[in-house]
Amino acid sequence: MKRKLAAVAVLSATAMLTGVIQVSTSVAQASPAAPSLQAQAAQQRAAVLAVANGQSGPIAKALALGEQEKLVAKDAVVDKDGTRHLRFERTYAGLPVIGGDLIVHQKADGGVKSVNKAVSAQITLPSLTPQIPADKAADQATGAVKATVGVTVDSDEAPISDVHQTGKPELVVWATDGNPRLAYRTTVEGMRSDGTPSSQILITDAASGQVLSTHEKIETAAGTGNGVFVGQVQLNTNQNGSQxxxxxxxxxGQSTTDMSNGTTGSGSLFANTSNSFGDGTASNRESAAVDAQFGAATTWDFYKNTFNRNGIRNDGVGALSRVHYGSNYVNAFWSDDCFCMSYGDGNGDAAPLTEIDVAGHEMTHGVTAATAALNYSGESGGLNEATSDIMGTMVEWYANLPSNPPNYWIGELINLRGDGSPLRYMDQPSKDGQSADSWDPNVGNLDVHYSSGVANHFFYLLSEGSGAKTINGFNYNSPTADGSTLAGIGRDKAAQIWYRALTTYFTSTTDYAGARAATLSAASDLYGANSAEYNAVAATWTAVNVN
Structure with missing residues (x-):
């Protein structure tokens, strides 16, 4: 079945795009089987771990471990021929042994083939009483990290600030260096100067306070980028050899590719040897890629942290972003068919449409397709577009970039009209000359990018209220159809209500009357049928003439 492409992110009055998408039959057929295979693998692993834990006592005895030493199964791998590789952690008198891990390799019949130990030293301690109290150990560990503030020890490691201990120090046995002793394990967190968080595990001697080991838990290829719109940002990159x-x-696994101004295929994955991308100019092809990659990451994080949604389809699969799509292409779009976002370079291929609210807008089309699948025509089409404007705006607020201060305007930086004006205004949609501020019987006959104005206006009013005001340095003056004065409940609550309505109550044919009913149900679910939030939703729909 084909349907109109719920994918056009941002359109000027003259640049319109329509298309068709089709859900992949192979994916639809394969998805029911995947959980079963995953469940089987999980059951098999659990069974092997249960066997390993059941054998931990005899194995410890066979390895001549002391009476106070215990083995705890951590992982297991089973080969096709039945050979088992059982990974154990070790404890001593109930304390974790750092460096006490080992792997037992068993034949299919259970016979031991070999053993790999992290440390071969025998674990014995004269006492389990620390000479330094836990709070002093914590201070020593934190002080050791603070001593590195402003100092770059490794050329790839930025200095740390805002250093603080988290949790309580834990008594452990340190055996990694072959000289077992009682120690403390403390976690110290901070923030590196390049914006990367730091979470270090420090092992300190429980007798002397000496730092025995430090281990940084944050492990990622922390790339940097300089985008056209996002400015200088951190990017999670993937190291592949020297690239x-x-x-x-x-x-x-979401990624960004260069379409080289073509319109077919997946493009070429951006890669370099420096792990630094773009210079902030549109003439550098990597700069638009930085915008797209950062926008996709921020949208992922917004949905994950705000709604606990794991990716666009809620299946943990990342999308593809394609930049430099087409020649003089003044548009951007989402397609379910390739599960990808595509960005044109604008007039003269010199003005990419990679602003962050565009990224949020595009990926939200995918969320809508995976949930309500709102028809891309009539009032439901307006709701489809408005949903992308609403969530794209929320992504912009979530990012809170100095280079792109968040506001309630759509595409204000891509300058499609050439006069510096936003593409759409949520506080008063009619300011663009074509969008509707409130509902009337002809709204469904408008282009979906203009009928969306009713829902966009609803969301702004529900979030911020009516009348003249300045928010985050931007001036607004939002009217109401019935002359009412609204206070607003805040954008975070408004977004929760809209998302629940989208994912729980909207159908493919929901119109504005249905949206009113759906959001009231959502508000009732989230805040109660007699809540201020419920009453605000009702009053705000009335304010845009949806009764």
Whole structure:
């Protein structure tokens, strides 16, 4: 079945795009089987771990471990021929042994083939009583990290600030250096100067306070980028040999490619040897890629941290971003068919449409397709576009970039009209000359990018209220159809209500009357049928003439 492409992110009055998408039959057929295979693998692993834990006592005895030493199964790998590789952690008198891990390799019949130990030293301690109290150990560990503030020890490691201890120090046995002793394990966190968080585990001697080991838990190819719109940002990149790729394995493998101004295929993955991308100018092809990759990552994080949604389809799979799409292409779009976002370079191929609210807008078309699948025509089409404007705006607020201060205007930096004006205004949609501020019987006959004005206006009013005001340095003056004065409930609550309505109550044919009912149900679910939020939703729909 084909349907109109719910994918056009930003359109000028003259640049319109329509298309068709089709859900992949192979994906639809394969998806039900995947959980079953995953469940089988999990069951098999659990069974092997259960066997390993059941054998931990006899194995410890066979390895001549002391009476106070215990083995705890951590992982297991089973080969096709039945050979088992059982990974154990070790404890001593109930304390974790750092360096006490080992792997037992078993034949299919259970016989031991070999053993790999992290440390071969025998674990014995004269006493389990520390000579330094836990709070002093914590101070020593924190002080050791603070001593590095402003100092770059490694050329690839930025200095740390805002150093603080988290949790309580834990007594452990330190055996990694072959000289077992009682120690403390303390976690100290901070922020590196390049914006990367730091979470270090420090092992300190429980007798002397000497730092025995430090281990940075944050492990990523921390690339940097300088985008056209996002400015200088951190990027999670993927190291492949000597190359660093714009591929984020921590967010479902989402990546960014160069279409080289073509319109077919997936393009070429951006990669270089410096792990630094773009220079902030549109003439550098990597700069637009930085915008796209950062926008996709921020949108992923927004949905994850705001709604606990794991990717666009909620399946943990990341999307593809394609930049430099087409020649003189003044548009950007989302397609379910390739599960990708595509960005044109604008007039003269010199003005990429990679602003961050565009990224949020585009990926939200995918969320809508995976949930309500709102028809891309009539009032439901307006709701489809408004949903992308609403969530794209929320992504912009979530990012809170100095180079792109968040506001309630759509595409204000890409300058499609050539006069510096936003593409759309949520506070008073009619300011663009074509969008509707409120509902009337002809709204469904408008282009979906203009009928969306009713819902965009609803969301602004529900978030911020009516009348003249300045928010984050931007001036607004939002009217109401019935002359009412509204206070607003805040954008975070408004977004929660809209998202629940989209994912729980909207259908493919929901119109504005249906949207009113759906958001009231959502507000009731989230805040109660007699809540101020519920009453605000009702009053705000009335304010845009949806009754």
């Amino acid at each position: 660093f790729e714009l591929k984020d394995t921590s967010r479902g």
